[in-house]
Amino acid sequence: MDHSKKNEDQKDETQLDRESLLQGILDHSPAYIYIKDLNGHYILTNRKSEEMFNIKSGDIQGRTPHEVLPREIADVFEDHDNAVIASDTQQEFDEIVIREGLPLNLLTILFPLRRETGESYAICGISTDITRRKQAESAEHEQRILAEAFADTAAILNSTLDLNEVLDRILSNVEKVVPHDAAFILLIDDPQNCARIVRYKGFSEHSQIEALLLICIPVIDLHDTLEIPEWLKLKETDWVQSFVGVPIYFEKQIIGYLCLVSAVSKFFKDSQIERLHAFANQGSIAIRNARLHKQAQELAVLQERQRLAREMHDAVSQSLFSASVIAETLPRIWDRSPEIVKQDLVELQKLTQGALAEMRNLLVELRPQALINADLGDLMHQLVAGLAGRSHINVVADIKGRYFLPADVQIAFYRIAQEALHNVVKHSKASQVVINFENRWDTVSLSIIDNGCGFDLSKVPPDRLGLNIFHERAASIKAVIKINSVPGNGTVINLEWQNLDRQDT
Numbered sequence: 001m002d003h004s005k006k007n008e009d010q011k012d013e014t015q016l017d018r019e020s021l022l023q024g025i026l027d028h029s030p031a032y033i034y035i036k037d038l039n040g041h042y043i044l045t046n047r048k049s050e051e052m053f054n055i056k057s058g059d060i061q062g063r064t065p066h067e068v069l070p071r072e073i074a075d076v077f078e079d080h081d082n083a084v085i086a087s088d089t090q091q092e093f094d095e096i097v098i099r100e101g102l103p104l105n106l107l108t109i110l111f112p113l114r115r116e117t118g119e120s121y122a123i124c125g126i127s128t129d130i131t132r133r134k135q136a137e138s139a140e141h142e143q144r145i146l147a148e149a150f151a152d153t154a155a156i157l158n159s160t161l162d163l164n165e166v167l168d169r170i171l172s173n174v175e176k177v178v179p180h181d182a183a184f185i186l187l188i189d190d191p192q193n194c195a196r197i198v199r200y201k202g203f204s205e206h207s208q209i210e211a212l213l214l215i216c217i218p219v220i221d222l223h224d225t226l227e228i229p230e231w232l233k234l235k236e237t238d239w240v241q242s243f244v245g246v247p248i249y250f251e252k253q254i255i256g257y258l259c260l261v262s263a264v265s266k267f268f269k270d271s272q273i274e275r276l277h278a279f280a281n282q283g284s285i286a287i288r289n290a291r292l293h294k295q296a297q298e299l300a301v302l303q304e305r306q307r308l309a310r311e312m313h314d315a316v317s318q319s320l321f322s323a324s325v326i327a328e329t330l331p332r333i334w335d336r337s338p339e340i341v342k343q344d345l346v347e348l349q350k351l352t353q354g355a356l357a358e359m360r361n362l363l364v365e366l367r368p369q370a371l372i373n374a375d376l377g378d379l380m381h382q383l384v385a386g387l388a389g390r391s392h393i394n395v396v397a398d399i400k401g402r403y404f405l406p407a408d409v410q411i412a413f414y415r416i417a418q419e420a421l422h423n424v425v426k427h428s429k430a431s432q433v434v435i436n437f438e439n440r441w442d443t444v445s446l447s448i449i450d451n452g453c454g455f456d457l458s459k460v461p462p463d464r465l466g467l468n469i470f471h472e473r474a475a476s477i478k479a480v481i482k483i484n485s486v487p488g489n490g491t492v493i494n495l496e497w498q499n500l501d502r503q504d505t
Contacts, residue, residue, distance in 0.1 A: 011054040032127040040064045073097045079412035084110040105131040164292035167199035170283045177279045178272045187256040242267035246280045250288040372407045401439030412473045420448045428452025444497045451490045
């Protein structure tokens with residue numbers, strides 16, 4: 001009897017040792033581990049419950065989650081338990097619960113415990129706090145998205161010099177950097193020292209932005225748009241609750257502002273504003289480049305207008321003035337000097353034809369598409385007629401062939417011929433010029449030969465007489481140009497372009 005009792009006592013001690021060992025293992029586990037019966041009562045928990053929920057494991061046993069945990073967390077655990085009991089299989093849950101006002105991301109594995117008969121009698125749960133891991137993953141993902149946004153923005157913005165397109169792309173890409181409801185860009189109007197909206201996105205109704213477009217916001221007040229009286233007076237913007245505007249700098253000078261608005265109060269965080277600053281700095285270079293490009297285009301247009309005005313004065317006006325003088329003298333000498341009248345009529349016809357040709361040339365200049373669509377031979381005839389009309393140089397021209405040419409080839413031949421004939425009139429002092437132009441199926445050739453004073457090619461700076469322009473235009477179409485000139489023996493210009501596509505057929 002004593003021996004049997006001793007065995008039972010040893011078994012009890014062994015059982016206690018096993019339970020103590022198991023509890024020790026559970027208590028040192030980094031995860032929250034618990035076992036519940038099928039009615040939802042805790043059978044066993046480890047010390048992680050104290051760290052995770054500020055509840056001692058001894059206070060949990062025998063009770064349900066709703067008796068020891070906040071309702072929101074208890075509801076989550078109860079839903080998980082019911083799902084496992086219903087399916088009688090292991091399941092995994094990744095869910096965020098709120099603990100003391102802060103999010104807690106738990107990864108929970110639940111599985112049924114079974115008797116030897118296979119019948120489930122309890123549920124074991126292992127919950128791991130993965131909040132930091134999720135935050136790290138989220139931060140890494142956010143940084144990757146931000147880096148990609150900056151890289152995409154740099155590539156996209158530098159791919160165009162059109163100001164409106166640059167501004168549109170800035171507004172499109174800023175969505176990847178900072179969330180918002182609507183955005184707009186203000187650029188500073190230097191004469192008035194104020195900023196105006198030049199581009200916008202996200203306003204649901206046109207009337208909202210239509211009213212804003214009329215506002216000229218003083219730069220000094222731009223630190224908070226919601227405090228600007230002109231803005232506050234607008235009923236169209238009373239939905240705006242949060243605003244952030246960061247300056248767009250270029251070389252320490254503010255050229256505009258990138259602004260975001262939200263319908264949620266205190267929406268923008270400091271970290272987001274820092275990103276917006278970095279994004280605006282990136283966009284400033286593209287805006288500045290586009291502005292400079294636009295200014296250069298406007299300057300080029302102005303210079304082209306001035307050039308055309310000079311040519312009209314030098315060529316057309318002088319020809320028409322000479323024709324007018326001849327026309328006025330003809331009636332007075334009609335009877336007494338018929339031979340002179342006949343000569344003057346020939347000169348008058350030459351002048352008017354030349355003026356007409358020059359006007360046609362100027363019209364071509366004003367309509368670049370006409371330069372591409374016209375036959376190159378016809379354009380050469382107009383250049384020849386213009387030269388004959390405005391000078392006393394004897395012009396001999398042989399113009400052959402009518403084949404369609406690529407636009408860049410057509411423009412290059414026209415410009416080179418135009419500049420060469422201009423040089424003949426202005427510099428050569430020639431009495432005759434011979435022009436040969438032939439547009440064949442596979443080759444286009446042009447030669448301009450004058451009997452003028454000529455020049456020493458080795459002593460002429462490359463920026464004189466447009467020689468560098470000749471070579472640049474020829475190189476742009478892969479044509480061959482040769483210029484030969486000898487002092488006292490005139491100048492010869494030969495230009496040839498081969499259509500390799502047609503030669504292969």
